[in-house]
Amino acid sequence: MDAAAGTDPATGIAPSDFSRVLAQRERRFAAALLAPAFAALLVTTTFPLIFLVWTSTFRMDLAMPFTNGFVGFENYRILLTDQRFWSSLVTSLVYTGSTVALQVAIGLALALLVMDMKRGQGWFRLIAILPVVLSPAVVGMIWRTFMLAPDFGIVDFLAINAGLGSKNWLGDPLLALISVIVIHTWQWTPFAFMVLLASLASLPEDIYEAARLDRASAWQRFRRITLPLLRPAIVMVVIMRTMVALTAFAAIFTVTSGGPGTATEILNLYAYRKSFTELSIGYGAALAVALLVVTILISAILFALRRAK
């Protein structure tokens, strides 16, 4: 059979060429569809990142512009011996570790409780939406005022009635840190709850039947069946919430602005305050780069854990 037989009479192109032309057209079409979005992503994320790293090698003090200039790695050298940097990093880790652990523990416990309920599940699903759709700035504002204000703030009112006495919830360093941890946990536990409830609902029923026939106790069922099956969902929640907690800003900023002193100043807030309150932008950029490095390191660890089993 000669080559001409397989050729499309209309175009004079052989089938193999035809599919190549099609593939080429598909590539061009894809490029046209992707170009605008990727151009926007380059401009809004990648270029700023490059410029951020570049800025971090400068002394750029908006309050004292005459001292500005290229300093190489000087900002990073300062950073390594900066007490406030290390303490903000510790605060970040405490804040992230405790809020994520609380969210997952409470969210999971509540999901298990609600899963067993025959009625009223709808209420939980509805109420759980409220905190997570709110702006963290508004949440912070509500807690700072109507919940934590001395005397008439509801938390303080409850503390007084419980015999603990009125506390300076946002003025005492330890209480302030606990307060911002509680606020974050309040807002985002419903997220863990909703995700875990959804994955609980999708677990196969028959495994539990079999376990019940084998007379496995409730604890054994949880430990040997539910937990392993939920593991991917739990790990996903941990990863997502960790990334968010590391860069939490609005709820802390509105409630304590990082204070009293630096008691609630997580690294993210330190980078902000250095840049926009103290107007030392070069060093602030170095802190932001440090935060990026910490974020990448922690997510690398979490992803390694996810793959581990």
Place this chain on the structure above:
Amino acid sequence: MSAKRIRIIALVTVSSLFLLAWAFPIFWSVLNSFKTDKDVLAYPPKLIFSPTLDAYRDVLFGSSSILPNLMSSIVISVGTTIITMVLAVPAAYALARLRFPGKKFAGFYVLATQMLPPVGIIIPYFLVLRNIGWIDTYQGIILIYLSFSLPFAIWLLVSYFEDIPFEMEEAAYLDGASRWRTLWRIIIPQVQGGISVTVVFVFLNAWNEFLFAVVLSGNTVRPVTVAMFNFISVEQTLWAKLAAVSVLAMLPVVVLGVIAQKHIVKGLTVGAVKGGGRR
């Protein structure tokens, strides 16, 4: 009483306490917004009081009206949503459906952009926008909002595009429809639901944003999340008005959240299955 009965009562009590804990701060703010300052500050806190709309009247039509700020929030959120969708829908379709070299990398890049801490974006942004005079402008804020709305929208839409059967497109091509026409006439109508959900979440995230807004806003463009601070200062706090403003800031997102109730888990976890995740 049987052990089972006790267990049920304990269960109901504990879970009701949590329901109360989540609902109460919001409920209490709503209640306070209908009080006078005197009633807000009353000790012990008042559940029964004579409600008034004074706080709302003052914050909406008084001397320090937040109507311009609500307008700012609306312009920013709507603007961000429109531009995000125009850019994200075609990109998501390509990522979900088309074959091209570097596809895996392109998907990874969209996820990786989310790793960047917002504070790391705002520092260089602030310097550039200050140079070109875009601080306190809508274009400045909307541009930077794309940094988080675009990756989110692309990934959420990809998950919806992946659900459409391939036969739809093949049938259209066999009928001789062009690729553009197929995308516009056949595919887009199929993912209308997914597009609406994405619109809701992009709007919601833009409405709630705070860090970029607090740095880039000024007297002309100041969304309501930032303008709230007008009502709280070292000298005095305007309690009832602050409550009213909080309620006005919460209202749109609560309504949208309840409307999109069934999709909220997907909207909150999108992308996480494949990699990153955010806010």
